[in-house]
Amino acid sequence: MLNRNAIRSGAYLDSFESLPKELLWTQARIDASLAQTLAARPAGDAGDVWIFAYGSLLWNPISDFDCRRIATLHGWHRSFCIRLIAGRGTPEQPGRMLALERGGSTQGVALRLCGAALGEELRILWIREMVTGAYRPTWAPVTLDDGTQLNAIAFVAEPDHMHYENDSSARAIAPLIAAASGLFGSNAEYVFKLRDALANCQLGDPYIDELVSELTRVAGQPA
Template identity: 25%
Template sequence: MSLQGPAPKTDEFWLFGYGSLIWKPPPHFDRRIPGWVTGYVRRFWQASQDHRGTPEAPGRVVTLIERSYWEKLADHHDSAPDKVWGVAYRIIPEYVAKVKEYLDIREINGYTIHYTPFHPATGIDPALLPQHGPFLTLVYIGTPDNEQFVGPQDPQKLAEHIYRSEGPSGLNRDYLLELEKALNVLSPESGDEHVTDLANRVRAIAARERKRETGIQTDNAILSSQFPVVVSPEQAQQRHHHDFRRGSSIDEQEETEKTS
């Protein structure tokens, strides 16, 4: 993994999570601070071959795009909040090396290490913070030059892709819906239009699929009533004999169990 930007001049190790790290935190942390970073846009533009998809059928997960780069692209979601909300975690000092190793494995699929200023949400106890005001946090970003970066996509096609993708960590749509829920509880202003729009589309797809499956079941029931299976007298006698024998065998087994 490459290292981008200057490392913080402090002994404390803080990690910024803007995706699954919000609701699935790293091990060995002792502080969890909601807040935001600026200068970035969050997008589902990173392929996932190891968590929410497979190498043959990659899913989609979020990455951060530098706003100056994003503004040059033709994105169907043409607006984005100035603040990218997420969570900063302070890792217990004696576990920093272990957690870094864990994160390198978890985020290995195209992500690189960067450092960015993190702004704590208002109302946080100052005693929990390393300093007054913003402080540097480590963040994993899938930059546009990594092999898993897919770039702008049609929102409906992206939602369909997310709905149907699955990997070792579970359904891709669960990742999207969990992210939406996790963001909405951080702050009244922490929602993300890109995430919410995709989540609404995925819910509409799920409703459509349920309706389609219900329709198929209804059609099958109607066909069964209109075209019942015709059984010959010989088949009926064979079924009756088979059911009688099966019932007798079960009765005999039950009686044996009772007397044993």
């Protein structure tokens, strides 16, 4: 499983060395993205930094946090819209990576990063998420389970990325996900872990439920 030591040691970035060099982001570019995102923080929104977890951050956040709350992200919905050629897929047998696309809303978890080590925790997060720049870190409105409203960083799909895919419907992507696997495990395992993580939070997503059903249908994956 991906962990802090793999990121700190550079082993995580090294695991992507087989990908085309033009696809990989350098550490300098990753650091620049983090700086640009912090500079773009909404005016008057100072203090704590929250991250919206909607995928693997739900069950394997890695970054240390001091508060975890059920939350709803407004204006974005889950979408397996990024072609996946590393981690849980390969160039020869690509899968799909989860992101967010505009429209609707998403239930997930808001994580408040520890203030004393905020810089280190954000850097760990950026290395994890921005290896190829397939995401666009975005400040987006979130409502916590007690009604508190705030802005959180969400990693949404970068529609200009070379691996962005227009069709992310469950029926179209289920055969791809069912066949894909890589260094971090199978692509289908990710979907089932997401379904279970949502259930553990007493949350759900009709899109994920539909995808689980399609995976069961096309590949006989256990539901």
